[in-house]
Amino acid sequence: MKRVLTLGLFGLASMGLMAQDIVLGDVRLAKNIVVMIGDGTGLAQWWAAQSARPDSALAVFRISDAMGLSMTSSASNFITDSGAGATAISTGEKTQNRMIGVGPDSMARETLLEFYKKQGKSTGMVVTCGLTHATPAAFYAHVPSRYMDKEIAEQFYNGSVDVAIGGDYPLYSEKWLKKAGYSVAIGLDDILETDCPRFVGFYSKDKEVPPMSQGRGDFLTASTKKALSVLSRNDTAGFFMLVEGSQIDWGGHANDLNYTVEEALDFDRCIEAVLDFTRNDGQTLVIITADHETGGLSLVNYETDSTRSVGAWSTHEHTGIPVPVFASGPGSSLFIGTYQNSDIYYKIRAASGLMSEEPKSQVPFDPSVHHGDIH
Numbered sequence: 001m002k003r004v005l006t007l008g009l010f011g012l013a014s015m016g017l018m019a020q021d022i023v024l025g026d027v028r029l030a031k032n033i034v035v036m037i038g039d040g041t042g043l044a045q046w047w048a049a050q051s052a053r054p055d056s057a058l059a060v061f062r063i064s065d066a067m068g069l070s071m072t073s074s075a076s077n078f079i080t081d082s083g084a085g086a087t088a089i090s091t092g093e094k095t096q097n098r099m100i101g102v103g104p105d106s107m108a109r110e111t112l113l114e115f116y117k118k119q120g121k122s123t124g125m126v127v128t129c130g131l132t133h134a135t136p137a138a139f140y141a142h143v144p145s146r147y148m149d150k151e152i153a154e155q156f157y158n159g160s161v162d163v164a165i166g167g168d169y170p171l172y173s174e175k176w177l178k179k180a181g182y183s184v185a186i187g188l189d190d191i192l193e194t195d196c197p198r199f200v201g202f203y204s205k206d207k208e209v210p211p212m213s214q215g216r217g218d219f220l221t222a223s224t225k226k227a228l229s230v231l232s233r234n235d236t237a238g239f240f241m242l243v244e245g246s247q248i249d250w251g252g253h254a255n256d257l258n259y260t261v262e263e264a265l266d267f268d269r270c271i272e273a274v275l276d277f278t279r280n281d282g283q284t285l286v287i288i289t290a291d292h293e294t295g296g297l298s299l300v301n302y303e304t305d306s307t308r309s310v311g312a313w314s315t316h317e318h319t320g321i322p323v324p325v326f327a328s329g330p331g332s333s334l335f336i337g338t339y340q341n342s343d344i345y346y347k348i349r350a351a352s353g354l355m356s357e358e359p360k361s362q363v364p365f366d367p368s369v370h371h372g373d374i375h
């Protein structure tokens, strides 16, 4: 039955009808979209977090609508970086490692966030890293290298993001943000008090957002709830939002399982808040996935006394293993199966009833697909 409905969704989607007008049986198209990326979060990272909370299922594991697997290779490498990984999801095209919002030819590609902004939706992002870091940048900037952080910050002033919350305060100019129509909030208290429909919230005036172990507290979940309440005021067209648990990846690079677990649990609390917010409206598609796995983590033992799994890492870098995709809400059945990371873009477009004019699943099923051999 679900398959039939899925085909129906595609059929209706290709007719170009507006998302909020379509109801198929009890299945709606997605008016709102929340993409949640746990940077570097493979199944082992999720299971290590679950093992630390043995009494109840994590929010991510309570999702029963749909699960899939995303193949993460980039256009240049079997093992992607976060720039190419996020760009594949944000533009529907695999690109070269280190690139942000551009194709392998270095030319800009429209991102999902920019597309939905043009459609009249409100747009937002909440991250636990700098706002110029690879994952958030891949949704609003277009540069050939993720290390061009000043250019990335400058492209933010184009204004495609309505609400942005994260770090990197020193890279942005308050003057230019205000010129671009944003109010600026610094610190969580200030962020929560802001009442503007367009604002940028910084964790502090520092560049970095600290890890959970250094007192970040409820920043991610509280900021995400705030962004949801502001963006959802756009009752007519809906909203598109990116949330990133950015530092799960950093725990992996450090081969520090406690770091990974604390960050994954924080991200899961945020997932729970998003699902609570969207559960009853029946109009919001929530996608939870990763850009890649980090650390080659496996779980080789479990310490009952400390309720901690024991990890074994195989690298300090990213790995090429597919990552889980969890989907909840209208159109979620599109995310069942095994597919390329770039297909997530088209699945989201289809779920919202706004297909690409040239729908393409351009990369065949090939676990090692990439066009070059630059390692």
Ligand SMILES: [Zn+2]
Binding pocket: 040, 082, 249, 250, 253, 294, 318
């Ligand atoms: Zn990384």
